[in-house]
Amino acid sequence: MLxxxxxxxxxxxxxxxxxADPRSKLxxxxxxxxxxxxANNTVTYAILIxxxxxxxxxxxxxxxxxxxxxxxxxxxxxxxxxxxxxxTKGGTVYFxxxxxTVEEExxxxxIFISLRLGLLILISxxxxxxxxxxxxxxxxxxxxxxxxxxxxxxxxIALMMSIALRFIPTLMEExxxxxxxxxxxxxxxxxxxLVRRAKNLIPIAIPLFVSAFxxxxxxxxxxxxxxxxxxxxxxxxxxxxFTWRDGIVAVASVILVIVIGWWRx
Amino acid sequence: MxxxxxxxxxxxxxxxxxxxxxxxxxxxxxxxxxxxxxxxSVLGHNGSGKSTMAKLMNALLLPEGGxxxxxxxxxxxxxxxxxxxxxxxxxxxxxxNQIVGATVEDDVAFGLENMGVDPKEMRDRIDEALVxxxxxxxxxxxxxxxxxxxxxxxxxxxxxxxxPSVIILDEATAMLDPQGRMEVLNLARQLxxxxxxxxINITHFPEEAIYSDKVIVMNAGEVLMxxxxxxxxxxxxxxxxxxxxxxxxxxxxxxxxxxxxxxxxVLHQEELVEHVCKLLLTK
Numbered sequence: 001m002l003x004x005x006x007x008x009x010x011x012x013x014x015x016x017x018x019x020a021d022p023r024s025k026l027x028x029x030x031x032x033x034x035x036x037x038x039a040n041n042t043v044t045y046a047i048l049i050x051x052x053x054x055x056x057x058x059x060x061x062x063x064x065x066x067x068x069x070x071x072x073x074x075x076x077x078x079x080x081x082x083x084x085x086x087x088t089k090g091g092t093v094y095f096x097x098x099x100x101t102v103e104e105e106x107x108x109x110x111i112f113i114s115l116r117l118g119l120l121i122l123i124s125x126x127x128x129x130x131x132x133x134x135x136x137x138x139x140x141x142x143x144x145x146x147x148x149x150x151x152x153x154x155x156x157i158a159l160m161m162s163i164a165l166r167f168i169p170t171l172m173e174e175x176x177x178x179x180x181x182x183x184x185x186x187x188x189x190x191x192x193x194l195v196r197r198a199k200n201l202i203p204i205a206i207p208l209f210v211s212a213f214x215x216x217x218x219x220x221x222x223x224x225x226x227x228x229x230x231x232x233x234x235x236x237x238x239x240x241x242f243t244w245r246d247g248i249v250a251v252a253s254v255i256l257v258i259v260i261g262w263w264r265x
Numbered sequence: 266m267x268x269x270x271x272x273x274x275x276x277x278x279x280x281x282x283x284x285x286x287x288x289x290x291x292x293x294x295x296x297x298x299x300x301x302x303x304x305x306s307v308l309g310h311n312g313s314g315k316s317t318m319a320k321l322m323n324a325l326l327l328p329e330g331g332x333x334x335x336x337x338x339x340x341x342x343x344x345x346x347x348x349x350x351x352x353x354x355x356x357x358x359x360x361x362n363q364i365v366g367a368t369v370e371d372d373v374a375f376g377l378e379n380m381g382v383d384p385k386e387m388r389d390r391i392d393e394a395l396v397x398x399x400x401x402x403x404x405x406x407x408x409x410x411x412x413x414x415x416x417x418x419x420x421x422x423x424x425x426x427x428x429p430s431v432i433i434l435d436e437a438t439a440m441l442d443p444q445g446r447m448e449v450l451n452l453a454r455q456l457x458x459x460x461x462x463x464x465i466n467i468t469h470f471p472e473e474a475i476y477s478d479k480v481i482v483m484n485a486g487e488v489l490m491x492x493x494x495x496x497x498x499x500x501x502x503x504x505x506x507x508x509x510x511x512x513x514x515x516x517x518x519x520x521x522x523x524x525x526x527x528x529x530x531v532l533h534q535e536e537l538v539e540h541v542c543k544l545l546l547t548k
Binding site: 163215218224 | 323324347351352354355357359360361362363364365367368370371374376377378379380381382383384387388391407408409422423427508
């Protein structure tokens with residue numbers, strides 16, 4: 001039942017975006033998000049939309065699949081649109097009904113803000129769609145590495161994240177087993193009121209927690225037995241390396257900054 | 266210090282804190298010597314102290330009394346801790362709870378990363394270790410897609426990559442199906458034979474002990490018996506007294522013996538079959 005759930009959204013592949021270094025992808029996202037908020041007219045938005053679509057093309061994933069990532073947020077986008085249309089005033093009045101008006105500025109803001117949201121979501125899902133969780137963790141660890149100097153345990157946090165990712169399938173299987181065992185004892189998880197169903201989750205959650213703690217303890221012992229002693233003096237098997245792809249990402253970033261800076265009003 | 270004595274426990278004792286604050290002794294006055302390159306089985310009941318003994322050999326626990334020596338290194342010497350852990354690898358009972366990496370390759374690399382091995386050398390050592398356990402075609406596989414026996418083999422590869430001299434299997438076969446158990450045991454015997462590794466197999470399956478050079482029987486924190494499999498399993502009644510079973514062939518021969526049918530002592534089922542056939546033919 002739970003076995004087919006993918007971890008994150010990662011779709012394995014060999015495209016340009018898949019093979020770019022996670023660090024450059026992460027840095028690019030930060031830059032792109034800033035540019036989205038700097039965009040303030042039709043031309044700059046058009047450039048950003050064009051760029052996002054081109055990036056989507058580069059990922060070699062189907063556009064409809066990428067657009068699916070907007071699904072969880074469309075209510076938020078709709079809400080923003082409605083709010084702006086009704087509340088933001090200014091410019092030509094397009095529509096009037098009693099005290100209620102729809103004005104030029106409102107429509108403009110509604111379109112721009114929903115575009116901002118949409119673009120942000122799309123570009124960050126391109127990251128998670130083309131980067132495996134392990135690479136993402138490693139990229140984050142390396143980017144945040146300097147924070148280690150001011151006492152933030154970056155290595156430990158990254159290791160915790162990668163172990164958590166590694167144990168997701170194991171704990172899923174376990175949940176599946178517990179659900180079956182409790183069902184065999186007559187528990188009912190599929191009917192009754194919402195409160196009743198929520199209460200029924202307790203006999204799943206408790207054994208799961210108990211076993212997770214036991215696993216954690218055993219894992220810690222196994223790690224120690226294999227000579228784990230924290231991040232000091234540790235080497236890594238997969239060293240992230242920048243390639244020509246990351247050079248292209250850097251060049252594209254510079255061009256984007258110049259173009260947006262030039263066209264924005 | 267004799268070079269051949271790879272592992273030595275000298276008058277070792279250890280005490281756990283019980284649930285009601287009482288001190289529960291788990292090991293008392295254990296004296297053991299394990300020869301380099303031997304295959305040793307440790308048999309014993311739950312709570313006989315056999316797992317504690319394993320943890321003492323890898324410096325996961327330190328003895329309260331006595332000393333544990335690994336190739337002459339005292340486990341109490343903090344400076345030698347990492348060297349000892351590299352020398353003595355441990356495979357635990359639950360295959361899921363000892364795999365750290367998200368892929369087979371990452372997991373085998375874990376111990377090497379801890380040791381600070383150069384990434385270029387790491388690649389070679391990982392390949393070598395995976396070949397030695399016959400898992401080389403699973404380099405990129407995710408651990409949860411493997412069978413129990415395969416997971417334990419990956420765990421062994423993770424230790425092999427660190428080039429140890431001893432591998433302790435701490436009930437490593439207890440959670441496996443019969444096929445997985447065979448896989449792991451055959452691998453352990455092969456590593457012992459071909460690579461000259463010392464193997465210490467802690468188990469409660471007497472069948473697993475028949476191929477070993479030496480069998481150690483633990484009971485209530487003490488070494489009850491020590492000897493070759495034939496010596497140990499010959500004392501069926503004494504083993505039964507402490508609630509331990511013997512291999513099938515030994516049990517059957519013992520039962521026949523008490524019915525007045527006399528057969529020579531054997532450990533392996535095939536040998537017993539031969540003897541029984543011979544007896545039937547000569548009658």
